Amino acid sequence: MFNEVKTHELTIDVVVFTIKDNKLQVLITRRNKEPFKGRWAIPGGYIRLSETLDDAAARILKEKTDVDDIYLEQLYTFGDPLRYPNARVVTCAYFALVKAEDVEHIFTREQGEDVAWHNVYSLPEMAFDHKKIIEYSLYRTRERLEYFPISYKLLKDKFTLTELQRTYELILNKPLDKRNFRKKILSGTMLIETDEYTKSGSKRPAKLYMFDPDLIKSKKGLMFV
Amino acid sequence: MFNEVKTHELTIDVVVFTIKDNKLQVLITRRNKEPFKGRWAIPGGYIRLSETLDDAAARILKEKTDVDDIYLEQLYTFGDPLRYPNARVVTCAYFALVKAEDVEHIFTREQGEDVAWHNVYSLPEMAFDHKKIIEYSLYRTRERLEYFPISYKLLKDKFTLTELQRTYELILNKPLDKRNFRKKILSGTMLIETDEYTKSGSKRPAKLYMFDPDLIKSKKGLMFV
DNA sequence: TTTTATTATCGTATCTTAAACAAGATAATA
DNA sequence: TATTATCTTGTTTAAGATACGATAATAAAA
Numbered sequence: 001m002f003n004e005v006k007t008h009e010l011t012i013d014v015v016v017f018t019i020k021d022n023k024l025q026v027l028i029t030r031r032n033k034e035p036f037k038g039r040w041a042i043p044g045g046y047i048r049l050s051e052t053l054d055d056a057a058a059r060i061l062k063e064k065t066d067v068d069d070i071y072l073e074q075l076y077t078f079g080d081p082l083r084y085p086n087a088r089v090v091t092c093a094y095f096a097l098v099k100a101e102d103v104e105h106i107f108t109r110e111q112g113e114d115v116a117w118h119n120v121y122s123l124p125e126m127a128f129d130h131k132k133i134i135e136y137s138l139y140r141t142r143e144r145l146e147y148f149p150i151s152y153k154l155l156k157d158k159f160t161l162t163e164l165q166r167t168y169e170l171i172l173n174k175p176l177d178k179r180n181f182r183k184k185i186l187s188g189t190m191l192i193e194t195d196e197y198t199k200s201g202s203k204r205p206a207k208l209y210m211f212d213p214d215l216i217k218s219k220k221g222l223m224f225v
Numbered sequence: 226m227f228n229e230v231k232t233h234e235l236t237i238d239v240v241v242f243t244i245k246d247n248k249l250q251v252l253i254t255r256r257n258k259e260p261f262k263g264r265w266a267i268p269g270g271y272i273r274l275s276e277t278l279d280d281a282a283a284r285i286l287k288e289k290t291d292v293d294d295i296y297l298e299q300l301y302t303f304g305d306p307l308r309y310p311n312a313r314v315v316t317c318a319y320f321a322l323v324k325a326e327d328v329e330h331i332f333t334r335e336q337g338e339d340v341a342w343h344n345v346y347s348l349p350e351m352a353f354d355h356k357k358i359i360e361y362s363l364y365r366t367r368e369r370l371e372y373f374p375i376s377y378k379l380l381k382d383k384f385t386l387t388e389l390q391r392t393y394e395l396i397l398n399k400p401l402d403k404r405n406f407r408k409k410i411l412s413g414t415m416l417i418e419t420d421e422y423t424k425s426g427s428k429r430p431a432k433l434y435m436f437d438p439d440l441i442k443s444k445k446g447l448m449f450v
Numbered sequence: 451t452t453t454t455a456t457t458a459t460c461g462t463a464t465c466t467t468a469a470a471c472a473a474g475a476t477a478a479t480a
Numbered sequence: 481t482a483t484t485a486t487c488t489t490g491t492t493t494a495a496g497a498t499a500c501g502a503t504a505a506t507a508a509a510a
Binding site: 385386387403404407408428429430431432 | 486488
């Protein structure tokens with residue numbers, strides 16, 4: 001079926017992270033054709049001749065999740081001849097961060113859909129080299145987190161410091177000291193304090209913060225690509 | 226000539242750095258065909274169906290420089306539809322560090338060859354998006370330098386601390402304090418002190434150091450890919 | 451109303467790391 | 481022997497990271 005392939009194919013695959021049910025989750029889809037039919041995979045697709053790689057990744061993501069305002073970054077290009085059985089498919093992998101509130105329409109695995117969120121720390125068997133791609137995405141996200149406030153892309157526009165800390169803890173997969181976290185975050189200038197509080201539940205209300213949109217724009221200049 | 230292209234082509238381009246004549250230099254070749262005939266470009270080529278992307282980059286580099294023991298890392302994949310005139314050519318860019326002593330057979334630009342070393346801080350007009358690729362390679366090299374002793378790949382096996390500091394200064398493009406540099410480098414464990422000295426010139430001899438090969442091996446584990 | 455439980459908020463002491471900075475030691479040469 | 485150029489070394493200060501304990505605000509329970 002895949003014999004006698006004369007040339008490479010180039011695809012895009014996208015690792016999509018969100019925080020849902022207090023877990024860092026990744027979007028996976030069940031393959032409905034060979035190879036690896038029935039196995040879970042990350043969303044992917046082909047590049048149109050008129051679009052950039054970034055545009056292709058954004059389009060593929062929008063087709064699956066219907067979200068626009070996302071953090072999307074090229075990760076790495078995987079081209080091992082053995083990564084795809086009986087064909088030479090090179091894939092340019094991206095990773096993305098999306099807000100949970102924007103993807104509530106994507107159901108959970110239990111409901112038997114072929115699109116699901118899954119805890120990144122207990123992945124099922126994955127097709128191709130997709131487990132490796134997800135692990136590298138996580139690694140890169142951690143790297144980014146040290147220099148760049150990407151975590152706001154996982155949160156609602158207004159959030160408490162505890163919620164922000166929780167995103168850090170889920171990404172880094174380790175607990176952080178509350179006081180030191182606040183000191184560090186507030187010593188920077190990326191947060192603006194609102195005069196609103198969580199009116200929600202029991203217990204003491206927490207102040208809501210926003211990321212400074214101007215600062216986020218200027219920081220983007222720091223990233224080379 | 227390039228009309229009616231139906232599919233993408235995928236190429237490899239390699240930015241090769243070395244330190245030569247006390248300058249950080251990059252390997253460029255003069256194009257002998259369209260597009261951009263006569264313009265300088267970085268070495269590149271096609272990927273064979275049986276080889277990994279890393280292997281392809283290493284092969285292309287060896288064809289141009291005839292060196293094997295190099296630092297080679299995938300940089301980024303550039304796929305803007307407009308980057309290549311009248312065709313859709315996506316390129317997976319790599320960058321490499323080679324020792325000057327290994328590439329002495331590659332002549333300098335003055336001799337009219339179509340392969341030349343050129344100071345990375347004063348590049349000529351380049352074909353395609355190659356200037357951008359070189360600049361990003363430099364940026365990435367600086368990033369790597371902070372965490373990982375890649376600079377040894379630019380040096381002879383045994384070197385003085387002053388020589389090592391000079392490679393840092395050329396890559397970072399700024400002077401460093403001698404005492405702080407030594408303190409920082411020696412506080413790590415990557416260097417082993419030999420009992421040899423530069424017997425060379427006038428003035429006080431300097432002790433020769435080597436990178437610890439075991440440590441370099443173990444540090445490699447820190448890099449994800 | 452008082453008590454209790456829970457979360458939010460604030461501060462200080464300590465250690466580590468980065469930055470700034472000057473003088474003596476060694477070998478060749480004159 | 482004096483000169484010269486390079487190699488080598490240590491201290492002080494500031495800033496940032498880490499560890500750790502106490503208080504304030506609120507809602508629910510008593």
